[in-house]
Amino acid sequence: MDAAILRTALRDAFPDVDLATMRIVRAPGRVNLIGEHTDYNDGFVLPVAIDLRAWIAFVRTRDRRVEIVLGDGARDGFDLDAIGEPRHGWIDRLAGMAWSLGELGLDLHGLRGVLLSEIPMGAGLSSSAAIEIAMAWALRDERPPLAPMKLALAAQHAENSFIGVRSGLMDPFASACGQRDAALMLDCRSLDYRAVPLPLDPYALVACDTRAPHRLESSEYNARRAQCEAAVEIVARAHPEVRSLRDVTMDMLPAIGVIDQVARRRAEHVVRENERVALAVEALEAGRMDSVGRLFAESHASLRDLYEVTSPELDALVEIAVATPGVVASRMTGAGFGGCTVNIVERGAVERLRHAVEREYPARTGRQPAIYVLAATGGAGEVAA
Template structure:
């Protein structure tokens, strides 16, 4: 599974490495393995509900979702699975396959945890709390969680856990909410229960992903459409810096507040402005003196990034991959210099991969402050990417990167027996 510090694909924690590939290709085998765990022992196979929810990679459109802008994510085949059986009480109790850690909560009387809580179960409890507010009937369960999504890497492991939890906790499967409403309920769980002011993109992609395509989402109207990717000749390659971020303690919420401050300043004399979605590059430039330098830079990134997303979609439709690659490079530079959410490790991986023959485009993906890069690479360039990263990244960062080839997949759902 690994060579020279480069992982072709992560192994689901707690699963023997020799079995991992078969389980990833055949989720039914993973189901059988989870059913045999101590948590689910004694339950008949038809009592066990197994669900999956994918992570996501965002091709372009970073920090635009909470500014009512455009994003272009794809759900990817790095996923979280939960196998569960109903309990006879109103308690939810889950065990992590990787660590054996068990935690739980009562469905009744849920309230957001104290500020600073770092329990992973808060994400699950938050989903229960949010679904209950929607009037969804919930069930107590005992279950096991497995995942091959690297945590704190910018591939939306939290959103995958939230969507898998929603499919697990609803008394009915499929849930009574459609994919968009389910994504919104999970977003509210992270915003109001966990306390991270994320936009909708991550939960949306995990809920509604499409095979072979990315999804262009208008975060104002919530309209979306599939954008086919050139996957006959090219692949999506994700490079993990192995320099994890902690979103709760990062400056993510601060960036959102800076954007809101910019909108408030611009709207003083322009009441039609409700978000940075309403601001053009020309308007922003003309109002430069109304904003402090830091706020201007944050706003400039968002305004130009929205334009880049739409231009990127057009480039893909036209088959102009050179233009798509230039837009990815511009996006990364903007995130590095204007929004200031990149890192030395992310910059190193982008530079290394962009220099490889056959790589069309490279940029950081996700909220930043560590995490992953995404690359659009010719199929015959993937080995060269792995070799370049293994050769150059450790000396520049002191770390070993992980390189994953990922494919777009469908959104969260049941894994049938």
């Protein structure tokens, strides 16, 4: 986003501020290649930070007040010394991040700022995590405001303990730690991660948006986590060493099914999805894109049949994509219940996929899609104003 656009937005929102002191921070969204609903089960994920970002242009103030204006003119704020309870509005993500950083005893500064985002809301591309990570960069003078992994953990704490969404680490991790031209394989238990170079010279990374937004605050997301915890509790009766679904093996699943068939299905998805992440990394590093396509297909089917988080719109987009010549891999990405699919496409076939989706998806669903050709980018930071 051009600094001039941000400068104009800040001037219009706060006419009295000194634009000579303006600063700009940004944080990327993410698309997860594979490893869905595994992060909060101590599993493995393979996200990519993407070149759709949340931006905050701001000036420091001498008081302890944070005032933010959105691109549509909505305005809200909070006092750093009296953040209070969540208000169930957009400001909660920003206030929650400030609250979480305050819990760590960090020095924070008041500001007047504008928040503009290129990340479509509700598309499953982690707009919320990007906003939180960008806010942390705005509130702190230190660069980075925290070590990137600690910053991601602080954002997760804000989601879990302030917002009340029991989300995992993957989204803020990708936004804080992303690397250009690479996916990141993260072990959500040890927090070890490594870059996996993406062979995207002959391929493009494409997200197709259902335009059927999901809401993570809905009961369905938290219900899935509770079902996973129920599965762990059942297995741990006979295997006390089991602490999460990361520790569960396929031979343990029948015992879960005797007591709770729903929990068994959720557990089977997570166990097999963790295996698929490791196999996908091997396939990407070896350039075996046919294997990547097979693993994407297995992941989507598992999310549809075992974890039950796809939707008719997501299924339609995947079916359209896999029937399009030149599409190597396609599956839903993110929490589900709407949002996006992620697709690996031969570069010469991107427009073919776009035309197929724009022609067939509205006829099947009554909705107009959006298509984003993405690049893998670095994590959050400050840029020249």
